[in-house]
Amino acid sequence: xxxxxxxxxxxxxxxxxxxxxxxxxxxxxxxxxxxxxxxxxxxxxxxxxxxxxxxxxxxxxxxxxxxxxxxxxxxxxxxxxxxxxxxxxxxxxxxxxxxxxxxxxxxxxxxxxxxxxxxxxxxxxxxxxxxxxxxxxxxxxxxxxxxxxxxxxxxxxxxxxxxxxxxxxxxxxxxxxxxxxxxxxxxxxxxxxxxxxxxxxxxxxxxxxxxxxxxxxxxxxxxxxxxxxxxxxxxxxxxxxxxxxxxxxxxxxxxxxxxxxxxxxxxxxxxxxxxxxxxxxxxxxxxxxxxxxxxxxxxxxxxxxxxxxxxxxxxxxx
Numbered sequence: 001x002x003x004x005x006x007x008x009x010x011x012x013x014x015x016x017x018x019x020x021x022x023x024x025x026x027x028x029x030x031x032x033x034x035x036x037x038x039x040x041x042x043x044x045x046x047x048x049x050x051x052x053x054x055x056x057x058x059x060x061x062x063x064x065x066x067x068x069x070x071x072x073x074x075x076x077x078x079x080x081x082x083x084x085x086x087x088x089x090x091x092x093x094x095x096x097x098x099x100x101x102x103x104x105x106x107x108x109x110x111x112x113x114x115x116x117x118x119x120x121x122x123x124x125x126x127x128x129x130x131x132x133x134x135x136x137x138x139x140x141x142x143x144x145x146x147x148x149x150x151x152x153x154x155x156x157x158x159x160x161x162x163x164x165x166x167x168x169x170x171x172x173x174x175x176x177x178x179x180x181x182x183x184x185x186x187x188x189x190x191x192x193x194x195x196x197x198x199x200x201x202x203x204x205x206x207x208x209x210x211x212x213x214x215x216x217x218x219x220x221x222x223x224x225x226x227x228x229x230x231x232x233x234x235x236x237x238x239x240x241x242x243x244x245x246x247x248x249x250x251x252x253x254x255x256x257x258x259x260x261x262x263x264x265x266x267x268x269x270x271x272x273x274x275x276x277x278x279x280x281x282x283x284x285x286x287x288x289x290x291x292x293x294x295x296x297x298x299x300x301x302x303x304x305x306x307x308x309x310x311x312x313x314x315x316x317x318x
Contacts (some may be wrong), residue, residue: 018165046312097111
């Protein structure tokens with residue numbers, strides 16, 4: 001599967017999976033630097049771009065803290081649990097695996113190769129068990145072969161895909177009851193809106209800081225140039241509104257070329273707007289021409305009817 005096919009995929013994670021992963025971490029690796037590993041189950045259709053992760057189970061996993069290349073995974077336990085889950089719900093298939101992260105590790109590619117025994121394209125779901133201020137605690141990845149620029153060889157790497165938290169109707173009712181107990185009843189609607197806006201701004205600030213760090217590393221040659229990422233960032237910057245306020249006291253005798261060089265974003269918006277208005281203008285012009293054509297046809301037809309009526313009148317008088 002190509003990168004473009006993966007970029008269109010969306011992983012929808014059930015809240016039950018998040019609760020299971022957090023419970024697994026609290027029982028096994030709480031207050032430690034260890035991570036927990038498990039299997040994710042769900043539904044995946046070839047014709048659909050959404051992968052639904054609806055269930056999960058923990059598996060025995062050990063790794064050496066000093067040497068990340070040394071780890072143990074119980075294959076027999078995975079096969080036995082999959083057989084039991086298949087008896088409960090045959091629709092839920094093994095999609096891949098999860099770990100408590102919070103980031104990718106060097107041994108993840110080798111562990112991911114183990115799960116290719118059970119599914120052709122294993123999904124790696126990283127669940128951050130530590131509380132976050134903003135954003136969702138999940139990151140989804142697929143392993144691909146990244147071909148170098150010279151085309152000489154290919155390296156295996158992970159590609160990030162979009163993930164979201166989606167619940168079934170029964171789960172939504174349960175989550176709503178939990179939030180009703182947690183939420184402060186004394187807080188009004190305005191307070192909730194302000195809090196949500198503040199959280200959204202924190203999330204935007206965090207993302208902008210990540211973009212700035214990435215661009216800074218690319219600028220200092222610490223990371224290779226990825227034209228796909230830079231193209232998407234350029235599209236984001238092109239969508240930014242023009243917030244530059246011109247002083248009315250300044251002279252307005254600048255040429256179009258000088259204005260485009262000083263504010264290319266405003267020029268881009270102007271060009272785009274002119275293109276759309278040109279389509280409206282042409283459409284209106286075509287409608288007017290058609291209307292004039294119909295008017296001329298009606299006048300010619302009325303003139304013929306009038307002439308025929310006069311001829312018949314003269315003939316009747318004769």
